Amino acid sequence: MTDPEESSRLEAERLAKIERIRVRGGEPYPWTFAGRVSTAEARAQCTGLAPGTEAAGSVRVAGRIRSIREHGQSSFLDLEDAAGSIQLFLRGEELGDRYDLALAEVDPGDIVGADGAPSVTRRGEPSIRVNSLELLAKAIHPPPDKYHGLKDPEARLRQRYVELLTSPESRVRFQGRYEILRETRRFFDAHGFMEAETAVLVPVAGGAAAEPFTTHSRYLDNDLQLRISLELPLKRLLVGGFERVYELGQVFRNEDLDTIHSPEFTLLEAYWAYADYLDMRGLVEQLYGELAAHVARRYPELPAAAGAPSLFRAPFATVDFVEALEAKMGTTGVLERSREELGALARAAGASVPEDSPAGVFLDKLFDKYVTPGLVRPTFVMDHPLATTPLAKRHRSKPGRVERFELFCGELELANAYTELNDPVEQERRFKAQAGGRAEAAYAFDADFVEALRYGMPPATGVGIGIDRAVMRLLGVSSIKEVRLFPQTRPKADAA
RNA sequence: GGGCCCGUAGCUCAGCCCGGUAGAGCAGGCGGCUCUUAACCGCAAGAUCGGGGGUUCGAAUCCCCUCGGGCCCGCCA
Numbered sequence A: 001m002t003d004p005e006e007s008s009r010l011e012a013e014r015l016a017k018i019e020r021i022r023v024r025g026g027e028p029y030p031w032t033f034a035g036r037v038s039t040a041e042a043r044a045q046c047t048g049l050a051p052g053t054e055a056a057g058s059v060r061v062a063g064r065i066r067s068i069r070e071h072g073q074s075s076f077l078d079l080e081d082a083a084g085s086i087q088l089f090l091r092g093e094e095l096g097d098r099y100d101l102a103l104a105e106v107d108p109g110d111i112v113g114a115d116g117a118p119s120v121t122r123r124g125e126p127s128i129r130v131n132s133l134e135l136l137a138k139a140i141h142p143p144p145d146k147y148h149g150l151k152d153p154e155a156r157l158r159q160r161y162v163e164l165l166t167s168p169e170s171r172v173r174f175q176g177r178y179e180i181l182r183e184t185r186r187f188f189d190a191h192g193f194m195e196a197e198t199a200v201l202v203p204v205a206g207g208a209a210a211e212p213f214t215t216h217s218r219y220l221d222n223d224l225q226l227r228i229s230l231e232l233p234l235k236r237l238l239v240g241g242f243e244r245v246y247e248l249g250q251v252f253r254n255e256d257l258d259t260i261h262s263p264e265f266t267l268l269e270a271y272w273a274y275a276d277y278l279d280m281r282g283l284v285e286q287l288y289g290e291l292a293a294h295v296a297r298r299y300p301e302l303p304a305a306a307g308a309p310s311l312f313r314a315p316f317a318t319v320d321f322v323e324a325l326e327a328k329m330g331t332t333g334v335l336e337r338s339r340e341e342l343g344a345l346a347r348a349a350g351a352s353v354p355e356d357s358p359a360g361v362f363l364d365k366l367f368d369k370y371v372t373p374g375l376v377r378p379t380f381v382m383d384h385p386l387a388t389t390p391l392a393k394r395h396r397s398k399p400g401r402v403e404r405f406e407l408f409c410g411e412l413e414l415a416n417a418y419t420e421l422n423d424p425v426e427q428e429r430r431f432k433a434q435a436g437g438r439a440e441a442a443y444a445f446d447a448d449f450v451e452a453l454r455y456g457m458p459p460a461t462g463v464g465i466g467i468d469r470a471v472m473r474l475l476g477v478s479s480i481k482e483v484r485l486f487p488q489t490r491p492k493a494d495a496a
Numbered sequence B: 001g002g003g004c005c006c007g008u009a010g011c012u013c014a015g016c017c018c019g020g021u022a023g024a025g026c027a028g029g030c031g032g033c034u035c036u037u038a039a040c041c042g043c044a045a046g047a048u049c050g051g052g053g054g055u056u057c058g059a060a061u062c063c064c065c066u067c068g069g070g071c072c073c074g075c076c077a
Helices: A009-023 A039-046 A097-105 A153-158 A160-166 A168-190 A231-239 A277-298 A303-311 A321-329 A339-348 A359-370 A424-435 A447-454 A467-475
Strands: A059-071 A074-081 A084-091 A111-120 A126-137 A214-217 A222-226 A244-252 A264-273 A317-320 A379-382 A404-409 A412-419 A460-466
Touching (some): A039 A074, A039 A084, A097 A126, A160 A168, A231 A447, A231 A460, A264 A467, A277 A303, A277 A412, A277 A460, A277 A467, A321 A379, A339 A359, A412 A467
Parallel strands (some): A317 A379
Antiparallel strands (some): A111 A126, A412 A460
């Protein structure tokens, strides 16, 4: 919209101020500001003072000017930093020439440092009675409206920094996200898991049915893909002798984006040798319980966070995939139905899936249509049909099923776990059966992964958790773009 | 991919139905004001109305195309 070469008059005025500062020998972008305390600490030093009095001594605070209220020979500036904000009180009588200079040179949005006495105004507002005010970084762009903030949803995504500098609430959202990631790491570390960093660039992206991004290595002269899951490399680490491993990182799927899908998203996967999916179910239940307690403690002002502990109170509900589906459909024997029959049922339920999809796709669709919408509270869906899940071990007692659970909550999938398939012959057979179906629905055949299993992988369980969705649920955010700092947007085409 | 909605000054919005040549608040400029906190008062300034095309004597407004965004549905896990 605004050509950076062609500054608006507002920017021109601010650039002119910078020039004037330099002409009088000032520095609009100095190097540091020593001895600073946070506005929260400065505010603390004001407590207990009677209105209209000030403390002995002085403090130094620094941050962004949010608003300026000029009153002739005295003025009030609101200064904001990461810890909060505090009012600066400037008086011409004390500052002399520097009073007019400061007001002429400082605008809302500028970063400044102030030195002054902690005080409380006659109206009772904690303030710093300023002895000296120093410009630390001149802003050329004016900040958004001080009262309404930045509303334009497009600008909020494309220029997230503007939203962040304007809105403490948005900073809180991303602080909360960070803490959920940190607590998740702490949880797995505390349970003896080692964090691994596996390759992002791989010859063939596997472990899920998804369209990968592709790129090219000039040096190797071969095509590479960006990973779509963390599963296969982490299982290789189980083969290699690590018994508890996890990875928390970004994966990439070259697919549509909407409120719950982002082309890059943050995935946690954890693998645990000599344990099965019921062990993992307990671990996941505990993890969500701890995350819920954390966000409720830290963000009681967010209704979703405050309510999280009661929502995620153990034990979570448990339903059997097939029983739940048949109960909702009012039928029996879905596993005995032919692929064609299931396809017809799925289409009848309103799912538009290609007719040649494998049976597992139809079963997933039917479950989505019939059961998922009713799963408002956290619910473990157990023991999926084998056809839906090529990487899980067949169920020890239920024929035609695998040992798997998905955790749903309000239609969001919050975890997906298996007792992992570790029989290399069976794994190869299932990969090939998948490859017989539609290419888009298939898991990529990873010959080296089968080769790894041939060396022997211990019995194990694994879980995947979409961290963005967990953050959405825990903090009460409805769009995945609002929990990712820099979501993908279309490049803005130059209108010519 | 389908449907609905949005795009006007740096920011937040009005104007669009019913065509007559764009208006306010904040921010910025000038002036005033020594306790304000969405400070206040006065003056002046600020907009190729997302872009392109069409209809018309005349288009922010009506029509078509296009770009970007949001929501819903579909697809995708």
